Amino acid sequence: MSVSPAxxxxxxxxxPPVPAPTRADLLRFVRRVAADAALVASLPLDPECRTWVRLDGPGGSEAWLIGWPPGTGTGWHDHADSVGAFMTASGALKENSLAARLPSDGWRTLELTDGVDRERRLPAGQGRAFGRHHVHEVLNESPDRHAVSVHAYCPPLPRIRRYSRSGRILRLEQVERPEDWR
Known part of the structure; x- marks a missing residue:
């Protein structure tokens, strides 16, 4: 009997490719991680400097657990082409942001119009999602208590633009790339 080759x-x-996580997906992720008391408690806290641990975010996103000593903040910045979300896990944070779409490139100084400033108080369990080119600063204004938060960005941060602000004048000071903070 002969056997024919199969x-x-x-x-x-x-x-099919997995779609990139949306802002809502990132917000669900940071909410879930912020509720993980054991993970939040495992973050080493420094009395003077922010500390962080990188996490695996959903769908290839970049995520971080960040500790904020009293009186620390990020300064004004954006996350370029990434969308993101963050949630306070313990303590309280304040976010100052601009409700204005800024040009993505080609400028060094802008005069902001009236009414673009927004302020949010974010106690533990509160957070928000944001879109591309969202300009903000995040602060721990407590004089004596650390805060811990969870952040997620998609796509992983291609760059961070840092700004200085004096009144209505916003000035681009520096562009950081991933190799600058690793």
Missing amino acids: ASSPPPPAP
């Missing part, structure tokens, strides 16, 4: 079958089709 016909080779074509390889199975590649699975």
Whole structure:
């Protein structure tokens, strides 16, 4: 009896690409992580400097658990083309932001119009999602208590633009790339 070779079958089709997480997906992720008391408590806290641990975010996003000593903040910055979300896990944070879409490139100094400033108080369990080119600063204004927060960005941060602000004048000071903070 002869056996005929089995016909080779074509390889199975590649699975469809996984869509990038949305702002809502990132917000759900940071909420879930912020509720993990054991993980939040495991973050080493420094009395003078922010501390952080990188986390695996959903769908290839970049995520961080960050400790904020009393009186610390980020300064004005944006996350370029990434969308993001963050949630306070313990303590309280304040976010100052601009409700204005800024040009993405090609400028060094802008005069802001009246009415663009926003302020949010974010106690433990509170957070927010944001879109591309969101300019903000995050602060721990407590004189004596650390805060801990969870942040997620998608795509992983291609750059961070840092700004200085004097009244209505916003000035681009520096552009950081991932190799600058690793």
